[in-house]
Amino acid sequence: MPKTDSRVLALDLGTSSARALVLSPDLSPVEGALARHKISPSYGAGGAATLDLHDYVEGLLGCLDELQQNGHLVDISDIVLSSQWHSIVALSSTGAALTPVIPWVDTRSVPAPVGSDFDECAFHARTGAWLHRLYWPRRIPWLRSIVSPAFYAGLPDLVLERLTSERVTSVSIASGTGTLDLASGAYDAEALAVAGVSGSQLPPIVPTGWTGVLSSAFALRWPALAGVPIHPPTGDGAASNVGTGGYDETTAAVTVGTSAAVRVVHPIEDAPELPWELWRYRVDDKRAVTGMAFSAAGNLHAWLTGVLQLDAGHREPTGIEIGSSRVIGVPFQAGTRPPETVPGGSGAYFGLSFDDTAADLLAASLQGASLEIDRGLRMLDGLFGRQLEVVLGGGGIDASAWWRNCLTATFARPTEVCAEAEVGARGAAAVALGLSPAPCGESLRPVAADVDRVAELRPRYESLRALTVQAANSLS
Template identity: 80%
Template structure:
């Protein structure tokens, strides 16, 4: 990894927005005012589709760079880095032209696989960090092959990188999110490729973390200040968010809340602890892995409820942590693997005429906090210690009440990352070898709140089991 004397241009390829921002090269902190954003509106269909228009996405991102240039922010750039959503896929023809839109992680279309009794999914999961779930290319590619004569496959970050540099390659981090990577070797897994029905030459080549490209001639003319600036391979958003939040060692769990949420630990890939069935594992870079659990309802749940309930405030004003009589099981968007609860399975228990909108919001945020706590406790056990916790992401930044609720639910102190753009910051840190400090407030759990949440936990877990059972009926 090579440090740069210039500033860093970070491209953040999210599901709800594409952003370009300029960061300091010393600590990856954002330069004030040097941010451009293009709103993304995924297309959802009754068939389970959740897609992005590739051309519109790329043009929106390029427009962000134009905006930064117009405002004089592309001068003095020494590196270009990318953070991207994991799990996306696009089917391509033999000339590399897209035959499909971008299939996102939220898309539920895939094929069922019957691999017979000889297939050992636990061994497969231990090797790849993934399951045979629709989230991954092992089930996406067979479905795409059954619907269109695709010749090649790539993810959104691979195609954005190709658009900028003319080279279609991928990183070990992005490749790990496809579910087709052997985590130990950093190469495509032969069994995963066989299941997907493709050979490695139909997927983007995996380049080492130290690889760099440069802008193609077309974009060098468009942004003269970026001529010759090295473009680093993309980092998966989960890995980038952990590092950007300050959770980049095996003693710290990062809890990030954006559209969805996750709790993760970054650790060396060498001598990594045996992976439990309930957790996934991807790669950060050539030497580090990230192990964790993800949750489909988080910032999206908060935004939906504040709109539906017509709350004037984003906070459940007047509701004490752990005191809500109603219990919400936040399965509105289903669960991530290996659980199989479908979307549309959210439940409220114990509603009464005494409840007001703030009570309902508090119950939902508390339920999401208890879900995240399940993952944190698994990671505590895996790493044989009570992990330090750092909180980050837009959802954390937006709600003081939720920060306190998470701290009480975890029953341990937390540190709040002061920087909301954790994905871009982490991508810069991975590419340039930086170790950003969270730099935010330290929260101490309040004893009364911890006790109320502990009492609520038993009721929540019993009701959660009922919700899981009902989702299969």
């Protein structure tokens, strides 16, 4: 039977923060039981973006200390982890880190060493990934060109090792490396060959039901957690889907955090053939998640409100009708995700005039991001043969009523809003404990006039998007 009668400690390993929070038996956050360590990636030349591993882990451990000091580490039945996908660290033969954490936003790599007989379509169908710098088959050869690693691991693997003294990974985290055979749940032989490694150089993959416990040193540091089972980490995209209430093939979950995504969770057995434009990862031993991700979302909103120096009362495009702005924003400030190859620094605005306001620019940006997400949703509709129900979740959704309504109008269908902002932590707990949380938020219906305006805007946006892609790729 699923567990529903105890509190859960969730560790959320994000790109902008590491957090520890306590969830009640119904998977809602316990008031006041949240500790956060802010993460500031270091950016450099050539597309470099890194996270300091020591600072990250010590900050997370400090979050647990804070929860203990405030009396929140009591009556905990399980410890779960939700983590960013795609990160990698090169390790020495003794397990020491030779590099910082390389997260998804880092764009450095070297060309993939493949022969003329390499079939990327077959590779994509098996692994759900492309031969792209986001994934380990391209990351590892690049890392090997700058250091001499013996092993490789992701951030969640190293956090788990620090806590339990066991370096293992989950099928969910492994799927985000681009080295997993999705059907078998084992490392893919061709992906390993392209990367130039053996499976023994990567963390062993443990089943969803595996649990570890805190090492003796940490059991002394947090005695209330001694012997509490620690579950394998779930990739943040999969966790966010389940956490919003999108946990079967009838429902697409749209989550907006630093980045954004639209995804559908479905059984891995008899999964529909994967279109080239979409990725597919694993949720757990029995389920996969198929979708499309977008690099500009909450980060776009934060950047633009900062550039425009908007105070808290003006961070929504109040007074601008959805789909009505003359300005069109193509949100490629952080480039595009694969299989497209638009580099960062390619964002564009069209139609600017002297009478445009900060609200016009903000509306154009949020509208552009909504149209990008809608492209993925329509592909998923076609893949699953129905107009999917939609649930919205994440910090960006929680923060902006205008954006919620814009997405609903752009999708031209009703949406359900997840009432909990902590969808990643909630989903990781649901995956580990076999639960199916409901959205429990407001229901939105599209306004007909908004839908019509967006429908008129869409062809102009698509034309200008294509122009932006062409210009960005010709200049890169």
